[in-house]
Amino acid sequence: MxxxxxxxxxxxxxxxxxxxxxxxxxxxxxxxxxxxxxxxxxxxxxxxxxxxxxxxxxxxxxxxxxxxxxxxxxxxxxxxxxxxxxxxxxxxxxxxxxxxxxxxxxxxxxxxxxxxxxxxxxxxxxxxxxxxxxxxxxxxxxxxxxxxxxxxxxxxxxxxxxxxxxxxxxxxxxxxxxxxxxxxxxxxxxxxxxxxxxxxxxxxxxxxxxxxxxxxxxxxxxxxxxxxxxxxxxxxxxxxxxxxxxxxxxxxxxxxxxxxxxxxxxxxxxxxxxxxxxDGEGATKLVEVSVSGAVSELSARAIAKTVIGSSLVKSAVFGADANWGRIIAAVGRAGEPVNPETVDIRLGDIIVLKGSRPVVFDEEEALAYLRGDTVRIVVDLHNGDGAATAWGCDLTYDYVRINAAYRT
Missing domain, CATH: 3.60.70.12 (L-amino peptidase D-ALA esterase/amidase)
Incomplete structure (x- = not known):
């Protein structure tokens, strides 16, 4: 660049x-x-x-x-x-x-x-x-x-x-x-x-x-x-x-x-x-999802938005839980071409999945990273040249409180 x-x-x-x-x-x-x-x-x-x-x-x-x-x-x-x-x-x-x-x-x-x-x-x-x-x-x-x-x-x-x-x-x-x-x-x-x-x-x-x-x-x-x-x-x-x-x-x-x-x-x-x-309602963190290696930019956008929009992923980020299973599940339900054998996932610089296989990582290091005010999830599909980034926030108790009484 x-x-x-x-x-x-x-x-x-x-x-x-x-x-x-x-x-x-x-x-x-x-x-x-x-x-x-x-x-x-x-x-x-x-x-x-x-x-x-x-x-x-x-x-x-x-x-x-x-x-x-x-x-x-x-x-x-x-x-x-x-x-x-x-x-x-x-x-x-x-x-x-x-x-x-x-x-x-x-x-x-x-x-x-x-x-x-x-x-x-x-x-x-x-x-x-x-x-x-x-x-x-x-x-x-x-x-x-x-x-x-x-x-x-x-x-x-x-x-x-x-x-x-x-x-x-x-x-x-x-x-x-x-x-x-x-x-x-x-x-x-x-x-x-x-x-x-x-x-x-x-x-x-x-x-x-x-x-x-x-x-x-x-x-x-x-x-x-x-x-x-x-x-x-x-x-x-x-x-x-x-x-x-x-x-x-x-x-x-x-x-x-x-x-x-x-x-x-x-x-x-x-x-x-x-x-x-x-500044999402009740949010405590900015979450960024970067997807690369997709079959096209449009496909990468769809996958990134599916991950960032997942209530389970957002809840895990709020709880500082390094639950990569929720991330790969969101990738798999985005309706886009994905090779189920070639996916890598990182939380910041911490590799948690390589070639769609679990990687042993330091849970305490992951916990400390996820407690920060910005969390970056990186997904490499190794399936093409398409790339995209999406942004969202964690899902907190306060989101429900704010929206349960929005009119009152």
């Missing part, structure tokens, strides 16, 4: 790219006083791309956002937490359109340039009096500094314990370009983009079709490779906006710096995805 072409901006945020402001406030949708309404605004109509949940039941905001995205441009995003506005019928649709209209009016942008996103409890109507009052208060909360980004990041959280952010910079055509992202997600997280809410900002000039293609490709290897609980949400989406204010020549796949831009863009996606997996 070559030298990394981008730099991490440690204090960067979604407002670091030129042209973007953000803000958030508490409008009364949540029972606590945490922020529950937020917005991102661009100074100019931005080139935009989006991917959406594959759940058959899609929340009203997704319909509205798809409509706004029809011309490949956005200038603002309005987001609420505390209520998903999903499975809410005609009234839910009208409320989502009303959110879009109010945000356009208050933020001074065209209605067709506003995306709408919601997250929270399914099947309850939005308290639109709270929403309207909150949207009216948003303009004075919008900032181009970290304070605005922080308020927005807090506004999109539900059961999340921490905000998820990432920002990088790189040089294209001799000018510095920034790419940033903010995301939420903790439960109802399973591969099939989108399985959470994520928002990316960028100040590069990028051709719309190329941005959409890159977003899809990056999603397949990052957000689509995480799972917390195997449940794909009704609401979730990833939206990317590129202001073009950095001053570079428009990027597309033919541009000499495209590969560097794509690498940086994918890195931001990967950090956000890993942050979601690490």
């Amino acid at each position: 070559g030298k990394q072409m981008f730099e991490i901006v440690s204090e960067g945020s979604i407002v670091t790219p030129r042209g973007f402001s953000a803000g958030g406030l508490h409008c009364g949708l949540k029972k606590t006083d945490r922020n529950d309404l937020g917005a991102i605004r661009c100074e100019v109509p931005a080139t935009a791309a989006a991917v959406y949940t594959t759940n058959i039941f899609q929340a009203a905001p997704l319909k509205v956002t798809r409509e706004s995205m029809a011309d490949g441009r956005l200038q603002a995003v309005i987001v609420n937490s505390g209520n998903a506005n999903a499975c809410t019928g005609q009234q839910g649709e009208e409320d989502a359109y009303a959110m879009r209209a109010a945000a356009a009016r208050e933020l001074g942008v065209a209605e067709s340039d506003v995306a709408v996103a919601s997250t929270g409890v399914i099947g309850e109507l939005l308290k639109m009096d709270c929403v309207h009052a909150g949207i009216q208060g948003l303009p004075e909360q919008m900032n181009v500094d970290r304070e605005g980004a922080e308020a927005f990041s807090q506004a999109i959280l539900t059961t999340d314990l921490v905000k998820k952010e990432s920002c990088v910079s790189l040089v294209i055509d001799g000018v510095t370009v920034h790419i940033a992202g903010a995301a939420k997600g903790s439960g109802m997280i399973h591969p099939n983009m989108a399985t959470m809410l994520a928002f990316m900002t960028c100040d590069a000039a990028v051709e719309q079709a190329s941005l959409q293609q890159l977003l899809k490709q990056a999603t397949d290897t990052t957000f689509n490779m995480i799972t917390v609980d195997g449940d794909t949400s009704t609401n979730d989406m990833l939206v990317a906006m590129a202001s073009g204010l950095a001053g570079n020549q428009e990027l597309n796949a033919e541009h000499p710096d495209w590969e560097a831009f794509a690498e940086a863009f994918t890195y931001v996606c990967r950090i956000l995805a890993q942050s979601i997996a690490r």
Whole structure:
């Protein structure tokens, strides 16, 4: 692998790219006083791309956002937490359109340039009096500094314990370009983009079709490779906006710096995805499953996601039990070609299976490794050149506690 072409901006945020402001406030949708309404605004109509949940039941905001995205441009995003506005019928649709209209009016942008996103409890109507009052208060909360980004990041959280952010910079055509992202997600997280809410900002000039293609490709290897609980949400989406204010020549796949831009863009996606997996409801560990030697990359993805999604594997990791039998069982039920005589498995650097045969290992060493906050499971199938990595978390008592009383 070559030298990394981008730099991490440690204090960067979604407002670091030129042209973007953000803000958030508490409008009364949540029972606590945490922020529950937020917005991102661009100074100019931005080139935009989006991917959406594959759940058959899609929340009203997704319909509205798809409509706004029809011309490949956005200038603002309005987001609420505390209520998903999903499975809410005609009234839910009208409320989502009303959110879009109010945000356009208050933020001074065209209605067709506003995306709408919601997250929270399914099947309850939005308290639109709270929403309207909150949207009216948003303009004075919008900032181009970290304070605005922080308020927005807090506004999109539900059961999340921490905000998820990432920002990088790189040089294209001799000018510095920034790419940033903010995301939420903790439960109802399973591969099939989108399985959470994520928002990316960028100040590069990028051709719309190329941005959409890159977003899809990056999603397949990052957000689509995480799972917390195997449940794909009704609401979730990833939206990317590129202001073009950095001053570079428009990027597309033919541009000499495209590969560097794509690498940086994918890195931001990967950090956000890993942050979601690490913050899984009740989680105590980030779990990474790397599969190599598969017949294809798609096959490796399927196997990695089966292992990372196994409740038995996740429970064993929580209990620091080096039970490789659960891992190989998950590999074998993934529905992909596997030679049952050639599988190697490692827990970190500890070999527990070689050629599908048990290897004597130090149980105390394995226990100490599994008690760490990051656990890496490595599976080599010796059956081809396909490789993939998936991320998830352990399954704890707290996951059940949180979800047994989610509405109350």
